[in-house]
Amino acid sequence: MAKELAYHDEAAVGYDRAFAHVSRHFLPFLLSAARVASGMNVLDIATGTGLAAAESLLVVGPTGHVVAADVSEAMVGQARQRLSAAANVTFAVEDGQSLSFADCSFDALTCSLGLMFFPDPSRGLSEFLRVLRPGGRAAASVATVPERTYNGRINTAMAKHLPAISEATARTFSLGDSARLRQLLEQAGFQNIEITSQAHQFKMPSFDAYFGPFERGGGSTGQAYLTLPQSVRDIVREEVQRNLGDTGGPVEIEVEYQFASGQRC
Template identity: 60%
Template sequence: MAELTFRREAATEYDQAFAHVTRYFMPFVLRAAHVAPGMRVLDIATGTGLSAEAALSAVGSGGHVTAADVSAEMVRTARDRIGGAPNASVAVEDGQALSFPDLTFDAVLCNLGLMFFPDPARGLAEFRRVLRAGGRAAVSVNTVVEYSYNHQINEMIARHVPGLADAVSRTFGLSDERRLRTFFVEAFADLDMHTVKHTFVLPSFDAYYGPFERGGVSTGQALATLPNEIRAAVREEARRYTEKNSH
């Protein structure tokens, strides 16, 4: 089965494509985890370290943040962002098989990442294992397919690369509240769930599509595998879609 991947171009263009999205939702995640000064925090699926950077501000000089991602290229970018902080560490980690000892962290954060885990239940079990008594895990996931920032492009690509269909569908695999609740209840005794709605507006189609076209994030990596004529067809289809849905 093919997978959406994060290589060098994906990491380089990630902030251009998604920094404003990640930063918008991070305060909700920090509050849900009750992150406070002095805490030890794991930010898993950290991407380029934007969420870990926010967590560093929340824990202050007396706390510590570990930023981890399964992608070595994302970790390299995150290290450039926060690696100079004396109370931060950055590592390549599989969220479904963490290398940390039991009871290591006061909070585990996963901002817009859990839905990409092949086995989210296993990931949540790992979050629980590395949490100290009384610790909290907080995650954010995509919910509404129709208004996804990049899911429509992923579906267009998957029509040309059928092997990606499963990976693309996983992007919204946790949009069903009952399914997400079931996974959490299996790993944790208590659960609070909230829905946050926000519309992101970009100045132009090129501002939206450009980072993907340049190989940014997993969408752009998948685009890069297509012949030029198919890439052009996907671009035109995406342009028509955005024009139709921007009014």
């Protein structure tokens, strides 16, 4: 039984199928918060399948460089496949709470939907600050509440039947409070802190179009779902259908992210 929402091989392979369209919508806000610009050396931590790293490569251009790093070897492998044609990207398996890079190594740092999964976000933010050059900015996006995340309703429904993932599910929303985010950045030593939020309604043609990728094991949510007995899977599916008000037509899922950024002065 799954004890956490982890990105092993199967989850990594299915992540894009379930989430890519959601992540891509919000990435411009993340890069803007980090002030990513042409010619910069950028670290994308918790890179996942490399979506944010790919976006950064477009911005930094041929004179810049991006390091795509993740604690999951499987995810780094997926990122490597996505970005194999790029000449100015490198890949690394890295623990965001204990980065191997030297002090003052990067002009900017991005972390898309990763910080809330760190066992110790404060330690991670301190590492973010350490590897930034003076004047550089780090930016992290985080989820807010289950009702405004793409898969939060599914995780919450599963946690009722899969107590082992309850803690991980709660952690998903642990940094949704803007005051706490600001406090963490301040304690890490960041200055010129900015906290913003963005929301978007994702309209899917049917409930099956939304839920299907998770039913087939997409992402960590899908992998956890497949550990449930079929009878419990049916219960979870029906609960999520009710929650979204499915009537057989298109369904809308509201997603809201917070973007927290700070500067090393």
